[in-house]
Amino acid sequence: MTSRYAEVHKNPQGPGDARPTAQQIIDDEGLKGQLADRYMLITGASSGIGVESAKALFATGATLYLTGRNLDKTKKALGELASSPRVHILELDLESLSSVRACAAELLSKTKTLNVFIANAGVMATPEGRTKDGFETQFGTNYLSQFLLFLLIRPALLEGAAVTGSDSRIILLSSIAHRYSEVDFENINLDGAYDKWKAYGQSKTALLWAANEIDRRYASKGLRAFSVQPGGIQTGLLQHLSEEEKAGLASDPTLGPQFKSPPQGAATSVWGAVSRSLEGIGGKYLEDVQIAKPYDASEGQWAPGYFPHAYSPAKEKLLWDMSLKILGIEE
Incomplete structure (x- = not known):
């Protein structure tokens, strides 16, 4: 399925070009002030596309957490x-x-219903390290904590669908980097084999798989999930890259023009969260404000699209089961 925005993404001209911003999505959907009865949660709203997603969704009249x-x-x-x-x-x-659990408890003390959850926060290409609970930094931060947050707020998302009679939506931010690595089930912390890009890729594949599995399990209960590749954006996410690495990305003749401004980078998340064109749909990888197609290697390294492992029902279930075990949660 292509969207009304497919054509404008075919010849990108760099940040601030004709590709849509998050606010344009709200305007095009006619949603200004129309979602006053909705409740939305966005993680990572202190910078970059998290801020831009919040600004755009605020215009709908929704209550934001x-x-x-x-x-x-x-x-x-x-x-x-x-x-x-x-x-x-x-x-x-x-x-x-423990911070995730505290945040979820505070949220649920303020509202019993949620209609949208955008798992936007994350880190990229960090030096090797561990979270406070002993997990590889990128896997723990990008995936495991956001997955736990979903599990804890799941009742509110299901209640949101029941109250409004329309599906609640979850947006998990993946990346083109899912193409770098599947999940290494035998060595989730990459002990003795750490590579910052493999670790980042593993965390982004995990988010993609989690969205697919959430949708598979909860679509019938009014909860749909999407994974989103927001595109290349010059934000704080690049803080762990050297100046040389950043310059190399920006000067790449194919990749450079694909970079987006933060308002453009938030467009696909916001589209996934509210577009009427996605009603009744879920379990899809979204990119450039449309449902992504398979990657075609003949189009070059930076061409859009997902790798074959992006849709792997058996591995998605395996990740789900492993994550519950790691987190000590029984279903």
């Missing part, structure tokens, strides 16, 4: 939004499972 590791930084990044009675800022450190 926005997380950040540093509350002062988050409030500063959100500007005027932070003082709105429709915006609730929650502390969340994704390197700590």
